[in-house]
Amino acid sequence: MTSVDRPVMQKKDYKTDQDVRWCPGCGDYSILNAVQGAFAKLGKQLHETVIISGIGCSSRFPYYMETYGFHTIHGRAPAIATGVKASNPNLDVWVVTGDGDAMSIGGNHFIHAMRRNVGLKILMFNNRIYGLTKGQFSPCSEQGKVTKSSPLGSVDYPFAPIALALGAGGTFLARSIDILGAHLEDTICKASAHTGTAYVEIYQNCNIFNDGAYKGFTDKDVRDERVLHLQHGQPLLFGAKKDKGIAFDGNFRPYIVTGADLSKAFVWDETAETPAPAMALATMSEAEFPVPIGVFRRREKPAFETGLQGQVTVAKSKKKETIKDLLMQGEIWDVK
Amino acid sequence: MDNANSTTAGLEKGIQDLDQVVIRFAGDSGDGMQLTGDQFTRTTALMGNDIATFPDFPAEIRAPAGTLPGVSAFQLRFSSFDIHTPGDAPDVLVVMNPAALKVHLKDLKKGGILLLNTASFGALDLKKAKYEKDPRTDGSFAGWRVIEVDLEARTQEALASSPLDNRAKDRCKNMFALGILYWMFHRDMEPTIKNIAQKFAKKPEIVDANLAVMKAGHAYAETTEIFQTAYRVPPAPMKPGTYRNIMGNQALSLGVVAAGHKAGLQMFLGTYPITPASDILHQLSGYKHLGVVTFQAEDEIAAVCSAIGASYSGSLGITSTSGPGMALKAEAIGLAVMAELPLVILNVQRAGPSTGMPTKTQQADLMQSIHGRNGESPVCVIAASTPSDAFDVGYEAVRIALKYMVPVIVLSDGYIANGSEPWLLPDPDKLPEIPVHFAPEGKPGEKFMPYSRNPETLARPWARPGTKGLVHRIGGLEKQDITGNICYDADNHQHMIDTRAQKVANIANDLPPIETIGPRTGDVLVLGWGSTRGAITAAVTRLQKEGHKISCACLRHLNPLPKDLGDLMRGFKRVVLPEMNKGQLASILRDKYLIDVKSYSQVNGQPFKSHEILDYLTKSLSASQKEVQQ
Numbered sequence: 001m002t003s004v005d006r007p008v009m010q011k012k013d014y015k016t017d018q019d020v021r022w023c024p025g026c027g028d029y030s031i032l033n034a035v036q037g038a039f040a041k042l043g044k045q046l047h048e049t050v051i052i053s054g055i056g057c058s059s060r061f062p063y064y065m066e067t068y069g070f071h072t073i074h075g076r077a078p079a080i081a082t083g084v085k086a087s088n089p090n091l092d093v094w095v096v097t098g099d100g101d102a103m104s105i106g107g108n109h110f111i112h113a114m115r116r117n118v119g120l121k122i123l124m125f126n127n128r129i130y131g132l133t134k135g136q137f138s139p140c141s142e143q144g145k146v147t148k149s150s151p152l153g154s155v156d157y158p159f160a161p162i163a164l165a166l167g168a169g170g171t172f173l174a175r176s177i178d179i180l181g182a183h184l185e186d187t188i189c190k191a192s193a194h195t196g197t198a199y200v201e202i203y204q205n206c207n208i209f210n211d212g213a214y215k216g217f218t219d220k221d222v223r224d225e226r227v228l229h230l231q232h233g234q235p236l237l238f239g240a241k242k243d244k245g246i247a248f249d250g251n252f253r254p255y256i257v258t259g260a261d262l263s264k265a266f267v268w269d270e271t272a273e274t275p276a277p278a279m280a281l282a283t284m285s286e287a288e289f290p291v292p293i294g295v296f297r298r299r300e301k302p303a304f305e306t307g308l309q310g311q312v313t314v315a316k317s318k319k320k321e322t323i324k325d326l327l328m329q330g331e332i333w334d335v336k
Numbered sequence: 337m338d339n340a341n342s343t344t345a346g347l348e349k350g351i352q353d354l355d356q357v358v359i360r361f362a363g364d365s366g367d368g369m370q371l372t373g374d375q376f377t378r379t380t381a382l383m384g385n386d387i388a389t390f391p392d393f394p395a396e397i398r399a400p401a402g403t404l405p406g407v408s409a410f411q412l413r414f415s416s417f418d419i420h421t422p423g424d425a426p427d428v429l430v431v432m433n434p435a436a437l438k439v440h441l442k443d444l445k446k447g448g449i450l451l452l453n454t455a456s457f458g459a460l461d462l463k464k465a466k467y468e469k470d471p472r473t474d475g476s477f478a479g480w481r482v483i484e485v486d487l488e489a490r491t492q493e494a495l496a497s498s499p500l501d502n503r504a505k506d507r508c509k510n511m512f513a514l515g516i517l518y519w520m521f522h523r524d525m526e527p528t529i530k531n532i533a534q535k536f537a538k539k540p541e542i543v544d545a546n547l548a549v550m551k552a553g554h555a556y557a558e559t560t561e562i563f564q565t566a567y568r569v570p571p572a573p574m575k576p577g578t579y580r581n582i583m584g585n586q587a588l589s590l591g592v593v594a595a596g597h598k599a600g601l602q603m604f605l606g607t608y609p610i611t612p613a614s615d616i617l618h619q620l621s622g623y624k625h626l627g628v629v630t631f632q633a634e635d636e637i638a639a640v641c642s643a644i645g646a647s648y649s650g651s652l653g654i655t656s657t658s659g660p661g662m663a664l665k666a667e668a669i670g671l672a673v674m675a676e677l678p679l680v681i682l683n684v685q686r687a688g689p690s691t692g693m694p695t696k697t698q699q700a701d702l703m704q705s706i707h708g709r710n711g712e713s714p715v716c717v718i719a720a721s722t723p724s725d726a727f728d729v730g731y732e733a734v735r736i737a738l739k740y741m742v743p744v745i746v747l748s749d750g751y752i753a754n755g756s757e758p759w760l761l762p763d764p765d766k767l768p769e770i771p772v773h774f775a776p777e778g779k780p781g782e783k784f785m786p787y788s789r790n791p792e793t794l795a796r797p798w799a800r801p802g803t804k805g806l807v808h809r810i811g812g813l814e815k816q817d818i819t820g821n822i823c824y825d826a827d828n829h830q831h832m833i834d835t836r837a838q839k840v841a842n843i844a845n846d847l848p849p850i851e852t853i854g855p856r857t858g859d860v861l862v863l864g865w866g867s868t869r870g871a872i873t874a875a876v877t878r879l880q881k882e883g884h885k886i887s888c889a890c891l892r893h894l895n896p897l898p899k900d901l902g903d904l905m906r907g908f909k910r911v912v913l914p915e916m917n918k919g920q921l922a923s924i925l926r927d928k929y930l931i932d933v934k935s936y937s938q939v940n941g942q943p944f945k946s947h948e949i950l951d952y953l954t955k956s957l958s959a960s961q962k963e964v965q966q
Binding site for chain 2: 048052063068071072073080086088091109112311315316320321331334
């Protein structure tokens, strides 16, 4: 990759001259760091990369990346990014969004990006709260959440974002966590390699309005017991000694296996055609089971923009027509 | 008969020359009235008449058969002189059932011809049309010439040997009526024969049946004694050149494609199906070979957003819609204003508010287009005034959007979109150039300034992602001029608000003087915009012939307005403005020029009739006289 045209990239090359203005201690800083690390590792060229965001704390992201960036309007980033990618498939197009932006006001664009398999890499910072508007419950907040707009606890049931994306036909679905820098960087690299829509849900701590949302499984002392690393071709094992596993019954209901039953642990296949195991993991109770991170699903499927531009290419080769030809169509007549 | 040919020869009855005829076909929405009208139009255009058409159909695809809401109509007017509208009252009304009769008979000119399909006048048919008595027997038709034909029986006879089943045969009955009219108006059947053969090329039995029925209708009119006279309308004198008949949506589509081609850009249409704009998507989706990309989005918002994304990436982003869709797109258009990207929004207006009457026409989205966004959010607004004018307006929209890096809203309406007229084809080589200058690659060490401006237009540079040395960030937040960095500074915000407004105002520098019909001074100036042009022109030219000091002008550019508009208006004692809304442009003009523009408003979902405008203007003229005497 090293040449005059494609110089080796370093993390600092992606930094802009703008001061980063997230709250001190915000999980967004470590995500920015991981993205810059992944981009440097992948040798992404500044001018070939476009980052499009919606509205919210996370959507300030483009201002901090020395690439092309477009900070758009609430929820619409996938729609704008679709226009960018569909009209110029050579661009490397990333969407940065939050759980309010993507799951609530932009839910429609999110599911349709998944359905079409547009070549977008969508990073959704999920802090399970509205941060920029100062702390209302989000569509990913747990039921009963007490916030400024739900003093008696929210009545809403939350989305399971990976399950939503899976139902919408997503072809690459992964999850990582802000504080797991190496895992996050690796996950971003995997998303980048995918053809079609890649969706990465990133658990991100909002230390102002929802501090400790993920503490129950991310704190160092509980992490090994509470986090399940999905590894392609490996059994679903967790615990410091990998002495516990996840198995499924005939209805794809998960249960924990230990001891002699450990061999029953399900062998993870991220490329499986059936969405059932991924759906089971995406919807299993956070209280009863460990929280899965890694790649839930990775399926090869032609990308939307390839099909769209492919039709144009074929049509151009099959039919040559000038504007004059076009105007002269139908029944024409001359007046002398 | 000097212009007799194989299909009109053998005419032995009396022939009468007319200078114009208005025909209206009316029937169930499944009766093929639009197709019948379309065939008559094609033939008539090819015969050299001037022609204008007005389809008027229900929103329901197939409302219950025989009911009043299910009536679909197609009116056309053809002439031996230059015409501006599809006519007010029909001379000939063809009705396929009692419901069509009930809806349309009141419009038929006294002494006009009523061609009635008697096959569907059973008790049930009458009941569905809410007739208590058979109108054929109660004297309802006094004053009209009535021709009763059992179209179904005649059609079945003509197709006695056809392999089609009875239902399919019945569907050909509109062609019998068409055959009769072709005889009555001395039309050539050849274009229809060719067109039907082409249209149903894969179903030869359908072609045979349709043509057999049309010829049978023609022969029937020629041989029966019901028809005493045939009529002839000589060709109209028209400017030399090559013509085709064109509908507004078609012309608008061709206009933006021609402009995109001239600019050397890939065109990207992001859109969502909506009546009456969907035909733009249908048409453009067939132009892939010309590099046109069409994207049917998940909703109106995604439609405009994808077009903004396309423009951001260096394509020509276009979106098409109608009123309810415009409402949904508002926030995104504001983003394009802020990001200062070229964007063309085609709004084929329909009757609102809310869902309103989707297939009926209106011009009530003007205020919405000019002002309908949060904040001070200026865009350019232009309007098409006739089906063929939509080509020039589509072209102009692209030119302005690219030159000024600004969203341009094009207003058309249902009347223009589905109406048709002969179009003198332009020479594509002579269309104005549309230069596009993308920002060139940046030099190492030099920082790109996304909001540095062209001093003349105030347009910012168009930096295509993928270009080295131009990486930058833009967005909906207020930004510092030149650098584009986020900026909350009070003076800067005032400066940016003023700059965006001035940029749109600068568009007026390009505009030629307003074209008027009649002198630039006088008693009454009739201003119009959009599809009222035809009715206004017809009324004003008639009053001019009677010696009145009246002129008219149709405004294409509505924001910014042409610079000479104020002076033009001040040259008249009175300015009147007919609009298919509650006086929106009139309000804008009063506000901007402090001139007491008289609004003549009609908002009933129908285009103005020229006689209505004529009556109003006659009153205006006498009022302006009185004012002078006082």
